[in-house]
Amino acid sequence: MDPKASSDMNDNDNDPTPRDNGDNKHGTRCAGEVAASAYNTYCGVGVAYNASIGGVRMLDGAVSDAVEAAALSLNPGHVDIYSASWGPEDDGQTVDGPGPLATRAFISGIVKGRGGKGSIFVWASGNGGMHTDSCNCDGYTNSVYTLSISSATQAGLKPWYLEECSSTIATTYSSGILGRDRTVVTVDMDPQLRPEKLCTTDHTGTSASAPLAAGMCALALEANPNLTWRDLQHIVVMAANPRPLLRESGWVSNGAKRRVSHKFGYGLMDGEAMVTLAEQWTVVPPQHICETPIIAIDRPINKSYGSELTLKTNVSGCEGQENEVHYLEHVQCKVSLSFFPRGNLKLILVSPSGTPSTLLALRPKDEVSATLNDWPFLSVHYWGEDPRGEWTLKIYNNGRKKADTDGKLT
Ligand SMILES: [Ca+2]
Ligand SMILES: [Ca+2]
Ligand SMILES: [Ca+2]
Structure with a gap:
């Protein structure tokens, strides 16, 4: 646990330990997926067990634009990857995104974070599938600066909570139908630290997918710390594997001959392929932004x-x-x-x-x-x-x- 990557925005102190109300275990579960130590005798191992991890307590109180901005710009010279499994209501009728301060936090992270190579923001694409929500109506996941991550069941199918949209870049496994498909094993929160309660086999949804993606991004950065935020997006696109997910409909081949889907982006993330690509990667040239003339005829x-x-x-x-x-x-x-x-x-x-x-x-x-x-x-x-x-x-x-x-x- 890394104090320099941690903060408590709700109580304004440095200790993000959750308030024990039976419901504040979400962040701990996500953290375990990323960085649970190797050779522990309790649960599974974290994807990036060499990574250090911090927690930002921010959702257990009033969430404002300022709170979000502070969380997304916490110590950007030290924190490499921000993993977020939160966002606007998944009710299928909301169109909402970051306010002015959070927007500035994203841009500042991209420009100045990680010594100018850009902070990595990994985002859960949302769980509003039951309400036919669209992740493109969620301005955090719809942002250019976030890697938006979807979920697949262990059978490689679309889970019931999945939101389809064109901003999803790739997918990791997570839960599916309760009782039939497995869920994600990770660390759990037990304030009394009872060994038999320190793990869960029940972490679910796209919330459980984003941290797996964050862990794989950490492995790629471990292999090559020079990657910029855009290099990492290129690597995710190129290393993603559509094959395990082809039983679902909706794949098209784009003009670069890469298969892509509104359910899964470019496919299932592959940590080994990402690391292999990262090791031999040539940094991409600077981003060019071309704006077409605005069509402003009613x-x-x-x-x-x-x-x-x-x-x-x-x-x-x-x-x-x-x-x-x-x-x-x-x-x-x-x-x-x-x-x-x-x-x-x-x-x-x-x-x-x-x-x-x-x-x-x-x-x-x-x-x-x-x-x-x-x-x-x-x-x-x-x-x-x-x-x-x-x-x-x-x-x-x-x-x-x-x-x-x-x-x-x-
Ligand atoms: Ca505290
Ligand atoms: Ca949503
Ligand atoms: Ca995004």
């Missing part, structure tokens, strides 16, 4: 069921300029619109290579709100593609709920 979104609105735009990839993009990593599509109910809408972006990516899937429970305000939908599905050519955005009104008035794409 267009109606027809209220009738099955209506469809198509926009096309030609993209140069800033060819010939200093910020020319030779191959794609993250694609953000910022959308402002109003339509009620918002959950009726499905947004699909198609790249010049013909790769379709669902930016927003139908969310039947999202029938309380009507607007998206410059929401930066992220797709990682175009990784390695040439940006140049015609991009198509399609907006479908395919929800079952009746819309009374036309909406508007702005």
Whole structure:
């Protein structure tokens, strides 16, 4: 346990030991997956047992933008990887993300963390599958700066809690159907330190997947500490293995001939493949950001069921300029619109290579709100593609709920 990677934002002290109310074991369980010591006689071993680990107590009290920002920027010269298994409500009707301070914490971590190589933020993609939630409506996991991690059952299938979206980069195993599929073995919290209560065989959900990913990222950094935050994302993409997960539908081959899925990203993370790649990795050139001209012409979104609105735009990839993009990593599509109910809408972006990516899937429970305000939908599905050519955005009104008035794409 590393005090320099620890803090208690709820009680404003240095000791993050949880308050024992029977419910505050989540962080301890996640920590055990990453760094439980080798050769211990209690539970399984942590993925990265040479890593030191700290805890940030922040969710056992009022959570503000400032608290989140402080947690995400804790000692960024010392902490390499931040693993987060929390976020907005998974109720299938929320569109919410980091506030201004947390956003600055992410950017500051990317720019200044790890001596300028960039902090690694690993994020659970969310457990709202039962409420048809979309992880692209969660601004933390939908962020370019986070590695968003999904879950697969031990059989390589989609678990009931999984949220599908285009910002998920890869997957690790976790729980599935209770009683049939296994759950994750890890350290548990017992304030009395009773040996028979120090372990659990019941850690579940994408919360249990993100720490496994964080552990594998730690192994890659152990093999090669020079990796930047983008190198690590490249390594995750290249080392991910779709084969164990191919029984699930929805895989497409993108323009770089890499299979990708809205359920699992590029596939099951493979620690050995990541370490092998890390050992021989050449650091990628600086990130180029190319913005296409904003299309700011209002267009109606027809209220009738099955209506469809198509926009096309030609993209140069800033060819010939200093910020020319030779191959794609993250694609953000910022959308402002109003339509009620918002959950009726499905947004699909198609790249010049013909790769379709669902930016927003139908969310039947999202029938309380009507607007998206410059929401930066992220797709990682175009990784390695040439940006140049015609991009198509399609907006479908395919929800079952009746819309009374036309909406508007702005
Ligand atoms: Ca404390
Ligand atoms: Ca969610
Ligand atoms: Ca992300």
